[in-house]
Amino acid sequence: MHPHSRIIVTALIALAPSVAPAAWQVISSEPGKRIEIDRSSITRDERGRTVALGRIILEKPIIDPKTSSAYRIVQALSSYDCAARSYSTLKRSYFKEEGQLLREDEVKVQVDMPVRSGMLDDKLLREVCRPKAGGEAALAARRTADRVNEASGELRKANEALLQNDVRRANLQTPPQAAEKPEGESRRPQPAGPAASTAPMPRPVRQAPLARAEPGADAPRAGRAQPVVRPEPAGSARPARSAHWSYEGETAPEHWGSLKPEYALCASGMRQSPIDIRDGFRVDLEPIQFRYRPSEFRVVDNGHTVQVEVGGSSISLLGKSYDLVQFHFHRPAEERVDGKTFDMVAHLVHRSEDGRLAVVAILLEKGMEHPLIQTVWNNLPLEKGEYVMPPGLSIDLAQLLPAERSYYTYMGSLTTPPCSEGVLWLVLRQPQQISAEQLAIFARLYRHNARPIQPGFGRMIKESR
Template sequence: MPSQLRLLAAFLLAVMPAVANSAWQVVSAETGKRVEIDRSSIRKDENGKSVALGRIVLDKPIVDPKTSSSYRIVQALNRYDCASRSYSTLKRSYFKDEGDLLREEEVKLAIEMPVRSGMLDDKLLREVCRPKPGPEAATAASKTADKVSQAAGELRKANEALLQKEVKRANLQTPAPEKVEAQARQALATRPPARVPDVSPPALLATAPEKHHAGKPHPPAGEGHARTHAQAHWAYEGDSGPDHWGQLKPEYATCATGKRQSPIDIRDGLRVDLEPIQFAYRPSQFRVVDNGHTVQVEVSGSSISLLGKTYQLAQFHFHRPSEERVNGAAFDMVVHLVHKAEDGKIAVVAVLLEKGLENPLIQNVWNNLPLEKNEYVTPPALSIDVAQLLPADQSYYTYMGSLTTPPCTEGVLWLVLRQPQPISAEQLAIFARLYRQNARPVQANFARMIKESR
C-alpha cells in the first residue's frame, strides 16, 4: 500500500505543472519571447467590461531595476472594452520563473488606450472578446460560410461577364472566360506602379511663423528643438543631409561652424556628486504629429528643476538609432524630452532605449499615430504620463551642446540618463517603417567638459 501511494504521489507531481500551465494559451511567439493569455481568467466586471490575465514569457531573464533581481515573466491584469476596442492595465506582476513571484504593482492611473488593428493588443482583444463556441455558433458559422461561397461564385460570374464585355468593346475576339480572366490578371501584373510624389516635409525652430490649419491649436511656445522639424528642406541623407546643413540656409551656418554641437560620444566624464534632476511630470492630454523628420508628442503641465532653474516640458520626440553614444556604443533608439525656461534657455533630457519589453507609453503614442504627415492627432479621452519614460536610476551625464537639428542652436543643456529603458522589437519595427535612420552623426567634442553622476 505505501508503495502504491508513493507511485500516486509521483504521478500527481508529474502532471501538476501541466495542469497549472494548461490555462495559458499562446497568442504570439517570436524570437526571445512569447505572449500568452489565461482564457480561464476571462470574466465580466460590474460595468460589463472584460477582465483577463495576460503575460510575456522571456527566454532569458532580465534585471529588475527596482529590486536588482532578475525576472523572466511579466503578468498583467487588463480590462478590455470590447465595444470601444480599448484596454487598460490594472496590475502587473513580475516572476523570477514559473510560480516564483518577485514583486507586484497596482497601476494607480489606469489609462484607457485604443487598440489598433494588427497590433499585439488587437490579438489579445480578439481572444478576450471572442464568444465561447457552442452549437448555435457552429451552425451560424456554417451558414455564413455557405453564403460567402455562394457570393464568391456570383462575383466570379459577374467578373467574367464584365471582362468579356470589355473585350468586345475593344473589337477583340472573345476567348473563353478563363482565358479572358488570365489575360486581365496578366495585364494588371505588368502594369507599372503609380508614382508616388516626393513630398519633402517642412522643419523645427526656424524663424518664419509656422502655418496651422484653421481651428487647430498652435504648438506650445518655446519648444525650440521641436519647431526646427517643420520648415526647411533638410534631411538625414543625400545633398540635404547633415554634412550639408550649414550650406542650406544662412540661419543654419552654426551646424557647420559651431564648437558646441550635439550629439557627441560621451566618454571620460568627471565623476562627481551631481545635483539630482527634480522631475515634476504630470499626466496630461497630448497630441501626436509626424512632422516629416520624427514622431513628436506635445504635452503640457510638466517640468524639471535643476540648479535653481525650472524648465517647462514642451514636447518629446524620437531618433533611431540613438544620436548619443556612450563610450562609443549606440543604442537602438533615444527619446529627447525638450524643456524651456522663462529666460529662453533649453534643457534636453535624453532617455536611451534598448530592445526588451514593450513600453506602454510608447505604445500609447504609436496607437495614435496620424495617418498623414504634419497632421495632429489629439485623443479626446486619453492622457499620457511622461514619468513612465523615466528609469528608476536617474543618474545622468551632462554637458553643454546644441539642438541636433537645424538651425543647430548652441547653449543647450544636455542631461543624458545613464540607465536605458526598454522598447519592444515590434515597437522598434513600427518606427523603422516610418524612419529608417533619423540620427545626426556625432560631432567633434572640442575639449568640452562632461560630468557624470558617481
C-alpha cells in the same frame, strides 16, 4: 390678472437675461468631419482668458467605450490664452445626434496646450481671439488704411522717380537712329522728321503690390516705400532656392551648414551635439527634480520624426525650472556612451522662462514592450503634418523615466537645424526597454534619422558618481 400685475410680469420678462441660441459657424470641413464654433458662446473669464464652445461633427458615428453607445458629435468648452497662443479644455460633451446628450466629462487636470501655426487649432484660435467689431476695431482699421494709403503714395512717387531716371538715361545713351535690327539685316537710312529724332520710350515700371504680412515672413513696414524689383538681365543666374534639410543625399547632415545662412552653426559651431560621452568628471551631481504629471497630448509626424506635444510637466535643476514642451525619437540613438550605440533615444525638450533649453535624453534598447511608447504608436497620424489628439486619453511621462536617474551632462546644441548652441544636455545613464515590434514600427517610418557624432572640442562632461 390685475392690469398692474400684468405690467410688472411683462417688465420682469423683458429684464430677465435671455440665453442666446447657439450660432455655429463652420471653421473647417474635411472628408468625414466638420469643425464648428459657437460664436455666441465666446466670453471672457475672470483671468482675462477667452472661453468658447467648439464641436466636431462626424459623418459616421463611433462607439463610445465608456457607454457602449454611438456618438457623432463631440463638443468641447475650451479656455484660450490669445497672447500666449495656447488653450486648455474645460469640459467635453458627447452627443448621439444634435441635442441628444450621451455623456459629459469635466476635465479635472486642465493643461495648456500650445497652438501650432497652420493647424486646425490655429484656425480656432484666430476665430476665438478675433476682435469684435466696435469703436476700437473701426479706429484701428482706419489707421491701418491711412498707413497703407501713405505707403502706396510714397511707393508711387519712388516708381515715378525711377521711371524719370530711366528716361533720362535712355535719352543720353541711345542714338536717335539706333533702333535694334535683327542680325544680318542691313541698316536703312531713317526718314528725316521729328519721329527720327525721338528715342524709344522705356517700358514703364509696374507698381509693386503691397506685401501681405504672413507668419514667419519678413513683411515690409507700413509707411515705408519698398524698393522696386527690376527685371534681371538676360542670362543672369538667380540663386537657387534653399533646400529643406534631411538625413540623406544633398540635404544630409554634412550639407546642413550650407543650405541656409541661419544653419551656419551646423558646420562652424564648437559646441555641437550629439557627442560620444566619455572621460567625464565623476562628481556628486544635483538630482534632477522631475515634476511630470498626466496630461493630454497630441502626436504629429513632422517629416523628420514622430513628435508628441504635452503640457503641465517640468523639471528643476540648480534652482532653475524648465517646462516640458515636447518629446520625439531618433533611430539609432544619436548619443554614444564610451563608444557604445543604442537602438533609439527619446529626447524630452524643456524650455525655461528666459528661453533656455534643457533636453533630457532617455536611451532605448531592445527588450520588453514599453506601454507609453505603445500609446504613442497607437495614435500615429495617417498623414505627415497631421495631428492626432485622442479625446479622453492622457499620457504620463513619468512612466518613461528609469528607476535609477543618474545622468551625464554637458553643454551642446540642437541636433537638427539651425543647430542652435547653449542647450543643456541631461543624458540619463540607465536605458529603458522597447520591444522589437515597436522598433520595427518606427523603422518603417524612419530608417535612419540620427545626426552623426560631432567633435567634442575639449568640452567638460560631468556624470553622477
